[in-house]
Amino acid sequence: MNVSTEALRDMHLRMVRIRTFEEEAGKLMESGRVPGSLHLYVGEEAVAAGVMAHLRDSDQITSTHRGHGHLVAKGGDFKQMYAELFGRSTGYCKGKGGSMHISDLDLGMLGANGIVGAGPPIAIGAAFSNQYRKTDNVTVCFFGDGASNEGTFHEAANMAAVFKLPVVFVCENNGFGEFTRQERHQAIQDVADRASGYGMPGVVVDGMDVMAVYEAAGEAIMRARRGGGPSLLECKTYRFYDHVGIRGLGVAYRDDSEVLEWRKRDPITMFERKLDEEGLLSAGEAAGIHETALAEVREAIAFAEASPFPDASALLEDVYTATD
Amino acid sequence: MTTVEAKPTRQLSYVAAVSEAFAQLMREDPDIFLAGEDVALGGSVFGVSRGLLKEFGPERVIDTPISESGIIGLGLGAAATGLRPIVDIMFMDFMGVCMDEIVNQVAKMKYMFGGKAKLPLTIHTMAGGGGSMAAQHSQSLEAWFCHVPGLKVVMPSGPYEAKGLMVAAVRDDNPVIVINNKVSLRMQADVPEELYEIELGRAHVVRPGTNFTIVAIGRMVPESLKAAEMLAADGLDVEVIDPRTLQPFDTATVVESVRKTHRALVAHEAVRFGGIGAEIAAQIQEEAFDYLDAPVGRVGAPFSPVPFSPPLEKEYIPDAGRVAAEVRRILGKQV
Amino acid sequence: MGGPIGILANPASGKDIRRLVANASVFDNREKRSIVRRVVLGAIAAGAREFVYMPDSHGIAASALEELEAEAAVRELEIPRTGSALDTSRAAERMREAGVSVAITLGGDGTSRAFALGWPSAPLIAISTGTNNVFPKMIEGTVAGAAAGLVASGAIAIHEVARQAKMVHVTFEDGREDLALIDVALLDGPFVGARAIWDAGSLRALVLARAEPAAIGMSSIGGLLRPVGSDADEGLVVEVGGTGPSLLAPITPGQHSKVPIAGHHRLALGEPYELHGPGILAFDGEREHRLMAGQRAVLTVRRNGPLVIDVPRTLQLAACRGIFRTDGDAHGD
Numbered sequence: 001m002n003v004s005t006e007a008l009r010d011m012h013l014r015m016v017r018i019r020t021f022e023e024e025a026g027k028l029m030e031s032g033r034v035p036g037s038l039h040l041y042v043g044e045e046a047v048a049a050g051v052m053a054h055l056r057d058s059d060q061i062t063s064t065h066r067g068h069g070h071l072v073a074k075g076g077d078f079k080q081m082y083a084e085l086f087g088r089s090t091g092y093c094k095g096k097g098g099s100m101h102i103s104d105l106d107l108g109m110l111g112a113n114g115i116v117g118a119g120p121p122i123a124i125g126a127a128f129s130n131q132y133r134k135t136d137n138v139t140v141c142f143f144g145d146g147a148s149n150e151g152t153f154h155e156a157a158n159m160a161a162v163f164k165l166p167v168v169f170v171c172e173n174n175g176f177g178e179f180t181r182q183e184r185h186q187a188i189q190d191v192a193d194r195a196s197g198y199g200m201p202g203v204v205v206d207g208m209d210v211m212a213v214y215e216a217a218g219e220a221i222m223r224a225r226r227g228g229g230p231s232l233l234e235c236k237t238y239r240f241y242d243h244v245g246i247r248g249l250g251v252a253y254r255d256d257s258e259v260l261e262w263r264k265r266d267p268i269t270m271f272e273r274k275l276d277e278e279g280l281l282s283a284g285e286a287a288g289i290h291e292t293a294l295a296e297v298r299e300a301i302a303f304a305e306a307s308p309f310p311d312a313s314a315l316l317e318d319v320y321t322a323t324d
Numbered sequence: 325m326t327t328v329e330a331k332p333t334r335q336l337s338y339v340a341a342v343s344e345a346f347a348q349l350m351r352e353d354p355d356i357f358l359a360g361e362d363v364a365l366g367g368s369v370f371g372v373s374r375g376l377l378k379e380f381g382p383e384r385v386i387d388t389p390i391s392e393s394g395i396i397g398l399g400l401g402a403a404a405t406g407l408r409p410i411v412d413i414m415f416m417d418f419m420g421v422c423m424d425e426i427v428n429q430v431a432k433m434k435y436m437f438g439g440k441a442k443l444p445l446t447i448h449t450m451a452g453g454g455g456s457m458a459a460q461h462s463q464s465l466e467a468w469f470c471h472v473p474g475l476k477v478v479m480p481s482g483p484y485e486a487k488g489l490m491v492a493a494v495r496d497d498n499p500v501i502v503i504n505n506k507v508s509l510r511m512q513a514d515v516p517e518e519l520y521e522i523e524l525g526r527a528h529v530v531r532p533g534t535n536f537t538i539v540a541i542g543r544m545v546p547e548s549l550k551a552a553e554m555l556a557a558d559g560l561d562v563e564v565i566d567p568r569t570l571q572p573f574d575t576a577t578v579v580e581s582v583r584k585t586h587r588a589l590v591a592h593e594a595v596r597f598g599g600i601g602a603e604i605a606a607q608i609q610e611e612a613f614d615y616l617d618a619p620v621g622r623v624g625a626p627f628s629p630v631p632f633s634p635p636l637e638k639e640y641i642p643d644a645g646r647v648a649a650e651v652r653r654i655l656g657k658q659v
Numbered sequence: 660m661g662g663p664i665g666i667l668a669n670p671a672s673g674k675d676i677r678r679l680v681a682n683a684s685v686f687d688n689r690e691k692r693s694i695v696r697r698v699v700l701g702a703i704a705a706g707a708r709e710f711v712y713m714p715d716s717h718g719i720a721a722s723a724l725e726e727l728e729a730e731a732a733v734r735e736l737e738i739p740r741t742g743s744a745l746d747t748s749r750a751a752e753r754m755r756e757a758g759v760s761v762a763i764t765l766g767g768d769g770t771s772r773a774f775a776l777g778w779p780s781a782p783l784i785a786i787s788t789g790t791n792n793v794f795p796k797m798i799e800g801t802v803a804g805a806a807a808g809l810v811a812s813g814a815i816a817i818h819e820v821a822r823q824a825k826m827v828h829v830t831f832e833d834g835r836e837d838l839a840l841i842d843v844a845l846l847d848g849p850f851v852g853a854r855a856i857w858d859a860g861s862l863r864a865l866v867l868a869r870a871e872p873a874a875i876g877m878s879s880i881g882g883l884l885r886p887v888g889s890d891a892d893e894g895l896v897v898e899v900g901g902t903g904p905s906l907l908a909p910i911t912p913g914q915h916s917k918v919p920i921a922g923h924h925r926l927a928l929g930e931p932y933e934l935h936g937p938g939i940l941a942f943d944g945e946r947e948h949r950l951m952a953g954q955r956a957v958l959t960v961r962r963n964g965p966l967v968i969d970v971p972r973t974l975q976l977a978a979c980r981g982i983f984r985t986d987g988d989a990h991g992d
Contacts, residue, residue: 001852001861060405094438101436110404111437115428121394122429125401125409132357132383132407139401152424155394162389189717192674193687201678204671205853215852219679231679236742277951278849318439319473321497 001215005280007053011210012281013289014049015268018069020293021078024301025068025085026246033305034085038099041069043240046267047172048073050213050235051140054221060108060126060139062119064172065100066239067112070142074107078300088307095310096318108137116177117150119143120169124156127167127230138224139167146177148191157198157232164229168220169195171234172207178243179253195232207235208265238262336515338508341483342372342448345490346410348519350380353408356494359386359398360412360448369414370450370509392418396425396447403445403499404433410494416451416503417460419468430499431474445499446490451479452543452593453641454507459629462637464542464594469501470571470603476500476524477571481545483513485568488522496524505543505593527574529581533563536651537581539604540564541592544623548591550644555651562651570600578604579611587654589621591647596624621654623647661760663709663734664702664811666724667750667774668695669766669788670717676853682913686788688717691765694786694800695723698763701804703731705977706812710734711757713750716742719765744773751777760817761807761968768794768876768943772840775826775965779838782810782817783965793841793874794824794943798970806973814982817966820973824889824964825868825928829940830957839942840965842867842877843958846939851946859908859916865897866932866958876944880908884923889967894926894960932958 022042028034041048044066052073055061063070071081076092084091084102092102103111110126113119123141130137147153148171160167171191175182182189195202203220205212213235220231240263241248249256275281336344350356358373358380364387367374377385388395392413399411413419419426426447434441453462469477476498480486486504493500522528530545531552540548545566552562563581567574582588588608590601605620623642631637668691699710709732712720724733736753740746747770754762755778762781764774767789774781784803785795809815827839846861856862856877869889870881881887881895883906898921905919926932934940936950950956977983 001850001858002848003850060401062401092438093436093440096438097436103437103440105404105437105440110401111433113429115424118424118429121397121425122401122404123397124394125398125403126405127401128398129402129405129407132402152393152397155389155391156397158389159391159394159398163386189670189688190674193689196687202674203676203678203853204674205676209852211850211852212854215850216676216679219676223679233679274849277949280849318435320476321434321442323495323497 001211003211003214008275008280011049011053011214012271012275012286014052014073015045015210015271016289017293018045018048018072019268020290020297021072021081022068024294024297026241028085028301030246035087036098037244038085039066039244040241040246041066043262043267044172044174044207044237045069046210046213046271047170047207047235047237050210051170051217053214054218055138055140057107058135058137060110060123060137062110062123062126062139062141063112064119064142064144064147065112065114065116066144067102068099071102071104071109071112074104074109076104076107076109078296079303082300082304083307086304086307087309088304089310089314090304090307094314117143117147117152119147120153120156123167124160124165127160127165128163130166131163136225137166138221140221141167141169143169143171144177145171145173145175145182145191146185148194149177149186157194157200157230160230161198161200164227166224166227167230168217168224169230169232170217171232172237173234174237174239176239176243176253181253190234192232192234200230200232202232202234204234204236207237208267208270210267210271333517334514335512336483338483338486338504338511339371341487341515342490342504343374343376344515345487346373346376347379349491349494350376350384352519355406355408356410357384357386357407358410358412359388360395361388361390361414363387363412368412370506372448372504373412392422393425396422396430399445399447400425400430400433400443403443404441408444408494410446410448413447413449415461416449416465417463419449419465426469426475427472431472435474442497443499444497446493447499447501449501449503450506451503452505452507453630453637456632456634456637458632462630464592466503466541466570467594467598467600470600474499475571476569477503478524478569479503479542480505480568481540481542481566482508482511483515485522485566487515488520489524489568491519492521492524495521500524503542508543511546522568524569525572525574526569527565527567527577529563529577530566531562531564533561533585535560535585535587536562536655537578537585537588538562538564538647538651539578539588539590540566541570541590541600543593544591544642544647547642547644548647551647551651554644554648560651573604573607575607575611578608582608582612583615586615586617589623589647589650589654591623591642593641594624595627596622597627599624618654621650623650661811661813662758663711663760664707664807665754665757665759665762666695666698666710666712666720667747667762667764668692668715668719669747669764669770670715670719675855677855677857677911680857680914681911688719691788692719692723694765694788695720697800698786698804698807699724699727699731701801702808702811703727705805705808706814707808708732711736711754711759713738713746714740715746716740744769747773748777751775751781754778755781760811763803763807764795766795767792768841769945771795772838772943775838775840779826779964780823781965782821782968784968784970793869793871793876793878796970802974803970806968806970809973809977809982810968815973815976817968819976821966821968823962824967825894825960825962826964827866827868827894828959828961832954837942837948839868841869841943844877844941845934845950846941846946848939849937849949851939854945854947856941856944856946857911857914859910859918862899862918863938864899864934866926866934866960867895867897868960870895875909875912880906880918881923883908884920885925887925892928892962894928895923896926896932897923926960928961929959934958
């Protein structure tokens with residue numbers, strides 16, 4: 001597998017931007033500066049980066065409650081994202097959606113979603129649209145191991161296969177449905193096994209290795225673009241923090257040692273080590289990229305906090321569209 | 325754009341009015357497709373899409389698996405990405421299977437996304453009892469959806485309304501649930517050949533009158549007209565209003581009528597408790613309390629599931645006699 | 660009676676990227692569980708009474724060994740789980756320590772290799788559930804189990820039915836060693852990525868213990884040039900690249916790829932062959948080890964691998980010796 005240095009650096013940048021965005025967002029939530037709950041993507045960055053590296057703006061994705069990483073990787077604007085987390089009128093959703101509904105339709109990001117398993121039916125609709133219009137756009141549906149137990153996943157997987165839709169189901173298997181360990185919520189270990197039940201290929205990759213995700217996602221997306229139909233890519237990954245917020249250790253449902261073991265396989269650290277060894281990105285350059293991302297995040301936070309809250313008059317706006 | 329009240333030219337059945345609306349809309353706009361369980365080869369179990377597959381082909385008239393959540397998701401995702409889908413949920417009772425897609429996704433996407441999404445999605449379904457289809461194939465659940473901001477809900481009362489409201493629903497840039505009535509499908513009426521729209525959110529005074537206002541929903545419109553004839557024999561001049569659209573609801577037309585007649589009842593096939601009639605009655609008393617000479621009455625189904633056995637079902641579903649009786653009760657003229 | 664039968668099912672086999680790029684079949688873990696169960700039932704029928712197994716993260720073996728009706732002692736080996744190939748290698752070591760008389764593995768070439776890393780000369784029946792399977796055999800679990808049972812119970816002596824397999828040994832400059840059962844490939848590029856080899860374009864060289872014309876994968880490339888069977892006391896080197904002749908070979912199931920051939924030659928047992936970086940070394944079809952520019956690895960083919968039990972031959976001997984016959988009211992002969 002030969003990948004250009006530019007593409008490698010691009011994936012690294014996407015991961016760093018997600019990590020930085022999330023770490024700072026987590027702090028804001030813990031200190032009460034942003035309202036509500038945040039589901040952080042820290043630890044799972046390689047999945048979003050490896051997949052999104054193959055997508056164009058015109059390709060769509062559906063996301064999950066853990067959706068910031070998907071939008072960042074799809075090219076989301078930090079300022080509008082933070083403003084949304086702060087509930088400001090300058091946010092992506094004018095402060096009406098918040099973390100769990102963050103979206104950018106111009107980037108084909110069809111929304112984070114507060115309902116587990118809501119993405120797959122929407123994804124097949126977008127994929128149908130691509131097929132109907134005879135474009136070669138592809139829809140990627142991100143979902144978790146928990147969502148793979150929802151009926152919606154099964155309905156959508158079946159319809160995608162029977163209609164041969166250009167959709168890739170990317171399972172971010174982080175081993176937990178909220179607090180419930182996978183072995184307690186499903187009797188299989190590889191969600192990819194479910195693919196064959198719908199007549200599509202299912203593949204398992206190391207979701208901590210961005211290159212493994214990149215390679216497999218590239219093939220799955222290419223297959224969909226060429227009219228080859230849907231596939232399921234399961235990425236084995238891990239949520240470094242808690243279901244909500246930044247607490248990751250000292251929780252009842254998993255041992256700290258397990259978290260520390262997974263943290264040794266931090267997707268960003270591993271990738272940086274590799275890029276450094278190969279002479280493709282030095283440790284110094286990587287540090288600079290982290291710094292730049294942090295500066296951008298801080299600027300976005302300042303923008304968000306300086307932005308106005310929505311006016312009360314906005315309450316009833318955008319419930320409906322005025323038909324021309 | 326063609327508008328309300330085009331000239332009637334011929335008689336058409338309710339079912340033919342719906343399929344004619346589909347066909348004419350699809351000819352007009354290539355972004356429209358129809359998807360649902362057995363809508364293509366089967367022409368829908370109710371016949372509302374008969375002939376469409378032949379004319380528009382399998383790309384635009386699509387048989388789906390029996391997957392209601394998937395079907396609504398298909399419509400939503402396609403609408404959010406620029407198409408104008410019509411999706412069919414065969415029986416309204418099945419909407420329980422896809423409630424999340426309708427209530428949490430379809431209805432809220434635009435608002436949650438700060439207004440950026442445009443969702444020109446029509447969800448067509450069939451409601452109502454009368455065919456001995458029992459508790460899971462006979463309900464009228466319109467009140468569920470009227471309660472959810474972001475959705476529009478229409479309930480055509482006859483062939484003319486079925487076509488005109490469908491056209492308006494499909495052309496609307498919002499999610500609209502079109503609830504047609506099963507036993508009305510063979511009903512005949514004058515229906516214009518051309519494409520016409522019945523404006524959403526505008527009630528229609530079907531029968532003007534001076535003594536009493538009946539707000540009748542869907543199939544209760546013809547029943548209420550019959551009741552009005554029965555009551556005319558007693559010398560009562562009853563006004564019958566068909567709201568046509570339940571969400572948004574045309575309170576103004578109803579209130580204007582009540583200010584004139586001073587008495588009102590709402591008739592619907594749905595269960596009375598918590599039905600849309602309760603909301604309409606509340607709106608009337610809020611807006612026209614000082615004009616009322618009697619409490620607003622409500623006619624609806626009793627608080628039980630829809631029964632199977634024909635005599636029981638007949639007892640269950642309100643009809644002209646029950647509407648007339650309720651009018652008389654309100655007027656203190658029990659027979 | 661010999662030692663216990665060791666059972667190892669690799670949960671990860673049969674799920675790699677080749678399901679996407681080619682038409683490789685999917686072996687789900689329910690199917691693997693069923694195979695393990697048939698293996699055990701077959702082995703019990705042939706007289707085996709003692710089993711040990713690797714606790715895989717997916718519980719394949721454990722669930723297959725639940726509620727056995729016959730009298731059999733079943734024991735789980737104690738190994739720390741990592742969810743990686745390391746588990747298989749460690750399980751092999753434990754099995755050797757436990758005095759296992761026959762080991763049965765379910766997986767592909769990758770699984771067999773991981774097992775051999777832990778116990779290179781194991782008495783082995785490898786059942787195929789992976790993708791590029793040259794080493795393991797497509798064989799019914801019941802029958803494989805019966806053969807294992809015959810050897811484990813001492814009814815058939817292992818030296819009658821087994822032969823030691825060849826392996827490719829790799830020695831790096833820092834002294835570390837590695838091995839493959841069938842093939843070692845050198846590929847372009849710095850990343851292991853999704854591990855499985857599916858792109859012929861990145862191949863540079865192959866060292867094969869076996870070159871099988873009827874196989875899938877790297878072995879087929881050598882096999883279609885110059886077959887080298889499991890019995891032949893030699894290996895084969897294939898140099899890939901150039902603009903000269905090329906070969907059409909099934910690199911993955913359903914996918915014949917054009918492979919440019921710069922040359923090929925036999926490699927005598929023990930004869931060293933050097934591969935030079937930069938590139939990625941793949942062992943039995945899985946990209947694994949980065950060779951940096953200027954680094955080299957020395958490869959040799961030797962016959963010191965697993966003691967592979969010939970299942971059909973074992974059952975043939977059992978038939979000759981009437982092992983499965985029972986006394987009593989037998990009809991006919």
